[in-house]
Amino acid sequence: MRIGVDVGGTNTDAVIMDGRNLIAAIKSPTTENVSDGIVAAISTVLQQSGVSKNQIASVMIGTTQFTNAFVERKNLLPVGVFRIALPATKSLRPMVDWPEEIRQNIGDASYLLRGGYHYDGRANVPFDEKGVMEAVRDMKRRGLKTAAVTAMFSPVNDDLEIRTEEIIRNEIPDAKVTLSSRIGRIGLLERENTAIMNACLAEMATRVVQSFSKALKDLNIQAPFFISQNDGTLMQAADVEKYPVLTFASGPTNSMRGAAFLSGLKEALVADIGGTTTDIGMLSGGFPRESSVTVDIGGVRTNFRMPDILALGLGGGSHVVPEGSGVKVGPRSVGYQLLQKGMVFGGNVLTATDIAVACGYADIGDRSKLSGLPSALADKARARIHAIVAEGVDRMKTSADPVPLILVGGGSVLIHDDIPGTSEVIIPENAGVANAIGASIAQVSGEVDRVYSYETKGREAAIDEARKEAIKAAIAAGADAQTVEVTDIEEVPLAYVPGGAVRLRLKVTGDLQLATPGAI
Template identity: 50%
Template sequence: MRIGIDVGGTNTDAVLLGDAGEVLAAVKTATTSDVSGGIVAALAALQGKHAFDPIGVRAVMIGTTHFINALVEARRLAPTAALRLGLPATASLPPMVDWPERLVEAVHGRAYLAHGGHEFDGRKISDLDEDELRRHAADMAAHGVRSLAITSVFSPVSAEFELRAAEVIAAELPEMAISLSHEIGRIGLLERENATVVNAALRELAAGIVDGLTASVLGAGILAPIYLSQNDGTLMDVEHARRYPVSTFASGPTNSMRGAAVLSGVGNCAVIDVGGTTSDVGVLTRGFPREATTEVSVAGIRTNFRMPDVLSIGIGGGSLVTGTADSAAVGPRSVGYRLTEEALVFGGSTLTATDIAVAAGRADIGDASLVAHLDRSLVRAALERIAADVADAVDRMRTSSAPLPVVAVGGGSVLLPDVLAGSGEVLRPENFAVANAIGAAIAQVGGEVDRVFTIEPGRRHEVLDAARAEAVERAVAAGATPNSVEVLEVDEVPLPYLPGGATRIRVKAVGDLQLHGARTGAPEVAGV
């Protein structure tokens, strides 16, 4: 057996899967303010719905909104510094130059420039000055910096200077948490640096959250390894999550899309995940979310780490419904996890989309008599507004005029019509309400290579084969069963105007998680 859990802004969903992947039990509980409490409640609800021996659980997969919420709310972020290696280049645009001021203040952001960096072909911009690094380290200590992001120009090509700078800083400041940009972002200095600084600011929070999640699972008597969902639909172990919390930012919509693919059997489609607060629209390609090919803005910060191409709109089960039948509006404001306290069907005083669904006979929750008085024309207008807004979002995600099947998941998908304008029939597979938790439970393990290669004449196939082999090795090192790994994507983009056959190659490989049974003490490390 394995358990999948997805923590959303409104609900915490959990599923218990059998060894053959069948759904033995599925529950939906309210997310709590401390989030871990919702996980405890979800595990208890699973036990009550389908009694199971905790020792028989072989793995627990969790998707969480902890880290993205902390950044958006600018709370619980560690005092962080950004050290860039690139002088005499790059001085005109210092680290965090494009950050919102409130987030710079939230991380007590300090920026340092030092010599180092490489050109695209591996040539040095300048030599590393270790005495310069030691002076910067002394200043960091004097200003209470607890987490550091190190970024070197073109470090995806050569990580030499980042690794050496980390050694020098660690020798001076042993307690400093250090994040390296070549492990987090892609080509693009400012975006990669931003992603690394965000990761560094979340490191302390990550340690506490991982400990809390582990304690929640252990408290239920489950000794199985714990994994967290990543942005690309694959898994990471808890130790990896401590080091790279930014990898979880989009795990919610990604889990829903992966779950939609498994439940519907459709690998290439648009997925609409209607939750309690938002509706997330994404596109699946071969069962995995289509990744964003451009920079992604997170809380107003430009980044370029792996993120799915998802369009979110403020429509969900907890969305506030305002206006009249002639001008009905739904969202973007939501009651969130307070739905069971504030919605009309639960005795509250706020008209929500859930109340509209119950009044229209599309859902059977709460007390339907409490919404019997609603104007039928208002109910109809609200549903039409939801359908129109979601149809527009799906149309914006299309990249061609070819027909694209639509799969609807999430508890709030009852708000959608059976036929969506411009897309046709809406598929709702069995267990659609907990597709996010199912997506977490069936997630695979991935490995990726994304960097610039110099391809000499006649060696293209040799370089591509080496990149494929490296991606497979990374997937196996992350915990994938060796004979299950397959190469999912190979992107090859020649870089114009640069000599030496410079080509950006990206290879993604995935495989099934290799389960080792229950842990006996500390959380298992899958070798990431």
């Protein structure tokens, strides 16, 4: 059996899963010290189920702590910023477009050095290795322990970043080094931003991982733990310490993965309706589709791989206000105070939840409190709520064909009618804890992202080589070799490059190999 935990802004949810069966689920409040909340949630769910600790084969945790820390500028380390691109890029210093107060947290140890590649992999100028050594010594003098390394066109060839890491480690053996090519794509400024963001969270990442392992130790759980990442697969603790930014969007991803699991569907839209917002995403092959554009996090532009999520201002606590001849629903919300402020709970704010009750398709609170509500207003609000979701669904679809819509989250009671553009609307059982269930789905991945010359190597051979390498990476991450399969292939011809150069991204996914048989 395994435990899935989702640490959200309001609630920490925990589930126990036995294979595909949900054994127990609880919601408890998220605490200031996150691991206290995790300990409380896990103890409760164990107690409730009567499952013994030694039956637990693994623990999977989804957390938004790192995102919050960055956005709130908490616990950020000063970073040694290495950019290997001169003489190109000289016009824009690192962090040029960051909000001033975060930039101050990161400090001014920026080292711009000669080197880097062209779009087609040709070296631009000789690599200034001596300059890197001097920079590292300066970094050491300043007492910095974390570095972000970005080289021009490193997604095409990463060897300069790797060499720079070696030089840093020779001088500062315990340094934490982030390589931009591991997390970002073409777009030097955005990729460098992401690397710096990751580097400044290094200390916190170590602490969080330690606190998780301490929490489990305090609970006397011997099983290994994993943390869920943006693409819905698991990371081992050691990888989270290295690349905490890869957990930034695990919240919405987990609820989408949970929705896929609960409904048994792999191609569908998912709407996670909470108290204040609705996140809509598209499942493709059981995983969230990725965003292709830059994403702003805490005022910083990034381009790493995030699920493509549309957030709408609709939730169970959304204010419902008559406006002219129509009605406005959201984005203002009573949020977690729904149980005090909603009319069916004896409050005096008309919310989206009250509308679902008034229209007779939700049975929550005291319906008699709504006796004064004009039915025309309720009907209009009902239509508006459905229209908001319908528009979001329409925006997220990739083609005009109807697809199923899976509703999860506490606010899924708001939807009762058909949504145009969908083939069916599904609210699976246990939709309220889809996120913790999503976290508990034990899959790991391996990925290769590289430029190949199809003309010299041949397409088949290139894909085969990439697949073998990706499988190796997945097994190293803990995958059961028997279950590994290719889940994503993306080929982008480099239009301006002669010689059939193609950027090939290949990802494989497999079940986590666990000590206990039949644990998945």
